[in-house]
Amino acid sequence: xxxxxxxxxxxxRMGGAPSQRISLRAEVLRLALRFFKxxxxxRTLPPPMVRxxxxxxxxxxxxxxxxTRTTVIDGSGVNSVQVAVHQARGDRCxxxxxxxxYTLGTAALLRDFTWRIGAAARACVLYFxxxxxxxxxxxxxxxxxxxVYRWLAARFDPARIAFxxxxxxxxxxxxxxxxxxxxGFALPAAAVAVSPWTDLALTGPSLKLNAAxxxxxxxxxxxxxxxxxxxxADPRNHYASPLYGxxxxxPPTLIHVGSDEIxxxxxxxxxxxxxxxxxxxxxxxxxxxxxxxxxxxxxxPEGRDAIARIGxxxxxxx
Numbered sequence: 001x002x003x004x005x006x007x008x009x010x011x012x013r014m015g016g017a018p019s020q021r022i023s024l025r026a027e028v029l030r031l032a033l034r035f036f037k038x039x040x041x042x043r044t045l046p047p048p049m050v051r052x053x054x055x056x057x058x059x060x061x062x063x064x065x066x067x068t069r070t071t072v073i074d075g076s077g078v079n080s081v082q083v084a085v086h087q088a089r090g091d092r093c094x095x096x097x098x099x100x101x102y103t104l105g106t107a108a109l110l111r112d113f114t115w116r117i118g119a120a121a122r123a124c125v126l127y128f129x130x131x132x133x134x135x136x137x138x139x140x141x142x143x144x145x146x147x148v149y150r151w152l153a154a155r156f157d158p159a160r161i162a163f164x165x166x167x168x169x170x171x172x173x174x175x176x177x178x179x180x181x182x183x184g185f186a187l188p189a190a191a192v193a194v195s196p197w198t199d200l201a202l203t204g205p206s207l208k209l210n211a212a213x214x215x216x217x218x219x220x221x222x223x224x225x226x227x228x229x230x231x232x233a234d235p236r237n238h239y240a241s242p243l244y245g246x247x248x249x250x251p252p253t254l255i256h257v258g259s260d261e262i263x264x265x266x267x268x269x270x271x272x273x274x275x276x277x278x279x280x281x282x283x284x285x286x287x288x289x290x291x292x293x294x295x296x297x298x299x300x301p302e303g304r305d306a307i308a309r310i311g312x313x314x315x316x317x318x
Contacts (some may be wrong), residue, residue, distance in 0.1 A: 001052070025300055061108060064114075068084065068086070069223055070086040073126070076148065077147065081127045086111040087116065088124045088293065092161075093124050094124070096125050097165030097173040099168050100132075106129070107129070117164060120310060121314040123162070130144035134228035141172055141229075142176060142179060158187060158189065161188040162189055163189040164314075165194070165196065167291065167293070170198070171240075174196065175245075178239060192253070194292050197263055198242050207263075211262060215290050248279070251279075252281070254310065257284075257285055258284070259287050261289075268283065282313075
């Protein structure tokens, strides 16, 4: 765990004890990510072009293990995919909020991740396609998240449902908890946020402090991504930036973030916000891990370890 001493943010209690040394594979991955970051520079491509390129990548994404059931579902008008490995209990479900800066994401691209979460948590996983920015700006994604959760809660006991989101999806998961609580709807039993983007006003000290250290994300492109999602809305609206909300009453939450991430302080300050509101929260700051490193679990031992820790957290609460 590493918190930059120059940061004015006081960290919440850190849960667990991720290893302080990183693997050789992690070192190589960092080098590769940094190469691609420098190669692309600060160039931003239109989201439709990026989506088209990623569509061609989908066929190369490994499929889940044999015996995994993958079912396309209409969740009250929201396209969804349920993934159930053989270890999954039929009465538990993890609702997965995908990342991608609110502009990208498909079930096929993430299929090597969703089954791993299901196996670790011993639960089925429901991926859903929220409407994407900039074509569908805030609050479209939030509306879709609320819709699909209400659909899911009619089929599972909310005490057997958990939220999991990474990057923008981590922020969306927390914002959805706010919205459900404010509407008086039963909340899920737990939440997990991986490298969450919680502050679209972009005020975190680590945006500058980690700009050079982060091997994956370029701080220069964040304003355009934030503006594309907000569509003119206030970046401090707590349904878009959960850092600015009242966190009271939210369920037990686990947060993972890498020490070198530009979004490190989005995660740390969100944990502090939850703890100040009296919520149960654990945050693990993993040394030198790239953004949402869990998605590299096929090649990265730290990714597999992090998913295992998420699974243990969820199994205790579902």
